[in-house]
Amino acid sequence: VAGQFDFDEKKTAQENIEAFLSHIESANPALGPFLRKHLDKMVPLPDATKRSAARASFNGEIKKVLDAALVALKAKHG
Amino acid sequence: MVKYFLKRLQIEGFRGINNQGEPLDLAFKTDCVNSVFAANALGKSSTFEALAYAINGIVPKLERLPASDNPGGYYANRFHGTGTSTVSIILQPDDGSDDVAITVTRDPSGKRSVVSTSGFPNPEKLLHSLNTELALLDHELFLEFINDTPLDRGRTFSGLLGLSPLSEFRQVLEVLSNRRNLNTDLELVTLASLKTREEEDAHNIENNLRAAFRGFFSKEPGPSLDLEAIGKAAIDALNAVPVVAAAISVTSFVDVSFETIRNAVKKAEASNERDRLALILRHITALENLAPGSSEDDEKNKLRGSLEKRLAALAETRGALFHELYSVIQKLYDQDTWSDPLQCPACESKLHEPLPDQVTQRLQQYKDAESELKVIQDHWRTSRWPARLKSLEDSEAMGVAQTDRSHASLAALLGGLQPTLDGLDGAIACLDRLEAARQTKRRELLAEKEKLEKELPPSLVALTEQIEHASNLQQAIKKLRISIQRVADLTASLDLRSAWATFIENVSDEFAKAEVRLSTSKTTALETDYREMYKEVTKNPEIVPLLKKSDTSEELHLRLARFYGLSDLSAATLLPESYRNALAICIYLAAVLQSSSTARFVVLDDVTSSFDAGHQWSLMELIRTKIAYPANPNGPQVIILSHDSLLEKYFDTMETKTQWHHQRLQGLPPKGLVYPHTQDVNRLEDAARQQLLAGQTDLAMPLIRQYLEQKLLHVIRKLEIPVRLDFSIRDDRKMVGNCLETISGALDLHRRAGDLILDSGQIHDLETVYMPSLVANWVSHYATATGVSLSPYVLLGVLDSINKVTSCFMYPCKCEGSLQPRFYKNLTAKACGC
Numbered sequence: 001v002a003g004q005f006d007f008d009e010k011k012t013a014q015e016n017i018e019a020f021l022s023h024i025e026s027a028n029p030a031l032g033p034f035l036r037k038h039l040d041k042m043v044p045l046p047d048a049t050k051r052s053a054a055r056a057s058f059n060g061e062i063k064k065v066l067d068a069a070l071v072a073l074k075a076k077h078g
Numbered sequence: 079m080v081k082y083f084l085k086r087l088q089i090e091g092f093r094g095i096n097n098q099g100e101p102l103d104l105a106f107k108t109d110c111v112n113s114v115f116a117a118n119a120l121g122k123s124s125t126f127e128a129l130a131y132a133i134n135g136i137v138p139k140l141e142r143l144p145a146s147d148n149p150g151g152y153y154a155n156r157f158h159g160t161g162t163s164t165v166s167i168i169l170q171p172d173d174g175s176d177d178v179a180i181t182v183t184r185d186p187s188g189k190r191s192v193v194s195t196s197g198f199p200n201p202e203k204l205l206h207s208l209n210t211e212l213a214l215l216d217h218e219l220f221l222e223f224i225n226d227t228p229l230d231r232g233r234t235f236s237g238l239l240g241l242s243p244l245s246e247f248r249q250v251l252e253v254l255s256n257r258r259n260l261n262t263d264l265e266l267v268t269l270a271s272l273k274t275r276e277e278e279d280a281h282n283i284e285n286n287l288r289a290a291f292r293g294f295f296s297k298e299p300g301p302s303l304d305l306e307a308i309g310k311a312a313i314d315a316l317n318a319v320p321v322v323a324a325a326i327s328v329t330s331f332v333d334v335s336f337e338t339i340r341n342a343v344k345k346a347e348a349s350n351e352r353d354r355l356a357l358i359l360r361h362i363t364a365l366e367n368l369a370p371g372s373s374e375d376d377e378k379n380k381l382r383g384s385l386e387k388r389l390a391a392l393a394e395t396r397g398a399l400f401h402e403l404y405s406v407i408q409k410l411y412d413q414d415t416w417s418d419p420l421q422c423p424a425c426e427s428k429l430h431e432p433l434p435d436q437v438t439q440r441l442q443q444y445k446d447a448e449s450e451l452k453v454i455q456d457h458w459r460t461s462r463w464p465a466r467l468k469s470l471e472d473s474e475a476m477g478v479a480q481t482d483r484s485h486a487s488l489a490a491l492l493g494g495l496q497p498t499l500d501g502l503d504g505a506i507a508c509l510d511r512l513e514a515a516r517q518t519k520r521r522e523l524l525a526e527k528e529k530l531e532k533e534l535p536p537s538l539v540a541l542t543e544q545i546e547h548a549s550n551l552q553q554a555i556k557k558l559r560i561s562i563q564r565v566a567d568l569t570a571s572l573d574l575r576s577a578w579a580t581f582i583e584n585v586s587d588e589f590a591k592a593e594v595r596l597s598t599s600k601t602t603a604l605e606t607d608y609r610e611m612y613k614e615v616t617k618n619p620e621i622v623p624l625l626k627k628s629d630t631s632e633e634l635h636l637r638l639a640r641f642y643g644l645s646d647l648s649a650a651t652l653l654p655e656s657y658r659n660a661l662a663i664c665i666y667l668a669a670v671l672q673s674s675s676t677a678r679f680v681v682l683d684d685v686t687s688s689f690d691a692g693h694q695w696s697l698m699e700l701i702r703t704k705i706a707y708p709a710n711p712n713g714p715q716v717i718i719l720s721h722d723s724l725l726e727k728y729f730d731t732m733e734t735k736t737q738w739h740h741q742r743l744q745g746l747p748p749k750g751l752v753y754p755h756t757q758d759v760n761r762l763e764d765a766a767r768q769q770l771l772a773g774q775t776d777l778a779m780p781l782i783r784q785y786l787e788q789k790l791l792h793v794i795r796k797l798e799i800p801v802r803l804d805f806s807i808r809d810d811r812k813m814v815g816n817c818l819e820t821i822s823g824a825l826d827l828h829r830r831a832g833d834l835i836l837d838s839g840q841i842h843d844l845e846t847v848y849m850p851s852l853v854a855n856w857v858s859h860y861a862t863a864t865g866v867s868l869s870p871y872v873l874l875g876v877l878d879s880i881n882k883v884t885s886c887f888m889y890p891c892k893c894e895g896s897l898q899p900r901f902y903k904n905l906t907a908k909a910c911g912c
Binding site: 005007014017028031034045047055067 | 240241242243244246247249250253254259260263264265405408409412413567570571574575577578581582585588589591592593595596599600674
């Protein structure tokens with residue numbers, strides 16, 4: 001992730017989170033969008049008893065997405 | 079952004095307030111400080127909770143009750159006929175637009191509904207926008223703030239600064255970037271182990287290929303293997319032998335059928351011994367390829383080590399049933415079904431240690447055992463020796479009968495959920511037996527090969543060996559290609575998943591740093607405010623508080639920048655309770671002033687209960703003059719709920735309604751009505767007169783004492799009459815005497831000095847009529863506690879004397895147009911030029 005990101009004191013917290021995600025997507029277009037796409041599994045932060053399952057579900061989706069990207073890459077380049 | 083004042087609150091059928099058909103109706107003013115006083119059990123807390131319910135949809139205290147106590151059954155007033163709770167509020171926008179009226183009801187089934195009787199389009203959304211940690215503040219909140227851990231305090235404080243969503247998002251990223259979780263969820267360690275194993279396999283296959291190359295071509299292969307070129311050279315060499323060439327119908331070496339070649343040679347030579355030699359050569363190669371690797375002992379030791387660690391971790395636990403029990407207990411606390419950490423939710427006995435901590439520790443033991451199981455499973459899956467065991471059992475050369483094969487059962491045991499040391503020992507013994515058999519078999523085959531080679535013609539032996547070398551070369555090329563591809567796939571997968579792990583770690587780190595910078599900046603921005611407020615409330619310049627934000631985490635430390643000449647010390651440790659509470663209040667109020675919430679009001683419930691009279695007074699003055707709107711044009715409307723009678727005395731001192739709007743709750747809750755009584759400047763006098771006219775002398779006397787005290791103190795304050803150092807503001811029976819003595823002394827001093835501003839009539843009336851009357855009829859009786867019963871008429875006269883004493887310190891002023899009585903500025907001058 002390149003460049004220092006700073007929150008804007010004039011923005012609301014939600015606006016700042018949105019700005020941060022855009023910054024991440026712009027700095028890392030390959031991986032950044034996956035974070036936003038699957039965030040709904042972790043936000044709002046589940047309580048302690050459900051957190052591990054939510055995290056595993058999020059990372060499971062990421063694993064699927066990365067594996068699919070590899071398959072597509074292989075199909076394209078052999 | 080439009081913000082909203084709280085203009086009116088009506089409550090019916092909620093908590094301690096019944097008021098069926100006649101809601102408790104509290105009107106609040108936006109241009110002055112509001113206070114609501116209620117003696118104990120008169121509905122003050124219910125009023126606060128009703129507002130909390132209207133805005134937040136819950137009453138936190140009820141939601142913390144165990145589910146078995148049916149918290150939902152305690153929202154409605156138990157004596158209300160319909161069981162429906164109704165809370166209506168009127169919000170006044172600060173941009174001058176129309177008021178917004180919202181009614182929140184909770185029916186007997188617990189269903190909440192929100193409607194705007196003024197037609198506001200989305201009242202629920204508006205209520206939600208008011209829901210900040212700064213609109214409703216109570217004593218408990220301040221206590222928690224002081225006593226929290228630095229991390230919890232930091233997270234609470236983020237909420238005060240409007241940064242809760244950032245704090246929550248930071249926690250989300252911390253969970254997602256936890257390296258241990260990433261290793262487990264993305265199988266990073268497993269992939270790395272598989273890749274290492276595959277690379278080792280590729281290396282072994284390459285060695286086999288080189289051996290087959292040497293056997294076939296009778297020369298060393300080059301340092302780098304060109305599989306295409308080797309294949310082409312091999313098929314050319316095979317085609318050079320006529321009997322073999324006749325059996326080859328393909329152009330690619332890897333497609334050559336050696337079975338066809340063997341059959342062709344067999345047909346040409348018609349020899350069973352040659353066939354046997356070919357088979358022996360294949361088996362010898364296969365057995366040599368199944369020799370143990372150099373890392374086998376290390377792999378076995380690692381698996382044994384993990385097994386021992388897991389067994390030790392399991393020994394610390396108490397078994398599956400207790401695991402279930404601990405999980406349920408943790409759930410009770412997480413979901414707030416049970417909240418008391420020092421009481422067992424099962425038997426309700428008191429505990430010495432917090433139960434959630436004990437349960438977390440116990441559950442961690444199960445987690446440790448669980449994570450070690452995963453390590454064992456990975457070891458079994460990625461180690462080469464279990465795979466060699468299977469290959470030995472499956473090998474045609476070994477000839478192990480199906481019934482004697484153990485790999486499947488060992489895999490179920492050591493790769494399953496209950497691996498044991500006995501199972502590991504059994505697997506190692508099995509492998510040892512197979513290894514011994516492999517070596518014996520190889521020796522026997524080598525001996526038989528030697529014998530056959532002597533019996534068969536040398537040309538046939540050479541051809542047979544060449545064909546088998548070529549067959550081995552072909553197998554090695556095929557396997558090496560597959561192995562190289564698998565290494566490449568594993569590397570790509572591992573690289574990509576590791577890239578994600580690094581990415582999410584960097585994202586989390588960057589977010590955390592940005593959040594710390596913002597939070598630190600906002601915390602620092604409050605510093606001047608809370609320090610000044612704290613100084614004003616405590617009147618102690620020797621103590622300077624400091625909120626210290628951690629550079630690397632969400633932790634927030636309460637420190638003292640200065641403490642009687644010392645520096646950087648712990649506030650929670652050194653400050654007495656009242657000072658700690660004062661600090662929390664000042665920090666919250668500073669945050670309120672910086673708040674960007676849509677709530678333009680703050681309700682303070684019982685926030686001064688740990689304060690003595692002096693600190694209460696200071697805090698109220700701070701709120702009135704520095705915090706609250708309109709004294710602070712950008713400040714919030716402040717509404718104070720209190721049951722402290724000392725505070726009510728403060729409210730009595732407010733001379734006009736434009737500074738303070740005070741109401742007192744009266745009635746008979748929870749069954750009867752609760753209603754507000756608005757306090758005006760004549761509240762005490764009116765109440766005393768009513769009691770006297772009803773002949774209730776005993777009830778009137780305390781009111782007269784309060785009224786007299788209030789008026790005399792008012793004169794002293796307005797005319798800035800100096801008092802002795804030991805002049806007490808405490809509520810004791812000598813206060814009236816002290817006041818009269820102080821006023822008389824000051825009058826005498828200025829009269830002797832010749833600069834007394836009072837006219838001669840006023841001086842005469844004071845010294846010869848009113849003051850003696852008060853002393854004779856009041857001080858000498860009630861105030862000295864002689865217990866003499868006074869008639870109502872005498873006491874009515876006392877009330878008159880009180881008012882006349884006050885008027886003796888006033889002069890007619892024309893500044894407002896008509897003549898109005900106005901207090902002298904002091905005992906030597908008027909307040910204006912009239």
